Amino acid sequence: MSMTPGMPLPAALIPDCTSEExxxxxxxxxxxxxxIFVSVARQGAHWKVVLDVISRPLVTDEAANVLKAAVESLVxxxxxxxxxxxxxEYISMRKIENESRAREIAAAFHAAMYGLQQLHVAVPTPRESA
Structure with a gap:
């Protein structure tokens, strides 16, 4: 199954980047x-999740606070x-119990990052007058 570039990936399509290649x-x-780059990777008996916005527009500070609160809650x-x-621009989470849970978390954060960026584009923050 192929996804349109720039779209959130479902958990099953998150790439397994256990190998460096x-x-x-x-x-x-x-x-x-x-x-937005997203991956899961096996680390010993556990899994990790990595997201990187690469060159996409950044999320607002308010949106970043939502993502950070979710990360802190998982920890x-x-x-x-x-x-x-x-x-x-970057999120990594380590020592997740199993691949299924890592994929679920990766897909949720991937979708959230896209959604928050799309919301920011649709509803831009008013700029201060000079």
Missing amino acids: AQRAAYKRAKADNA ATGVVAGGANFGT
Whole structure:
């Protein structure tokens, strides 16, 4: 099944980037499609999730706060047991119990990032007068 570039991916289509070769290929594909990069990867007995907006417009500070709160909640509840790195352009979460849960989280954040960016484009923040 092929997805339109620039669209959120369902959990089943999130690339497994456990190998460095798979990670490079998926990142290159996302960059060529001007898409938000998303992946899952096995790390020992656990899984990690990575998202990178690459060159897409950034989400607003308010939207970033929503994403950050969700990341913090996953860490606080132990769903993401290895901690997380968060920035407006990059999110990584480590030590997720299994691949299925990692894919679910990756797909949700991928969709949220697209949705928040689309909302910002549709409803731009008023600029201050000079």
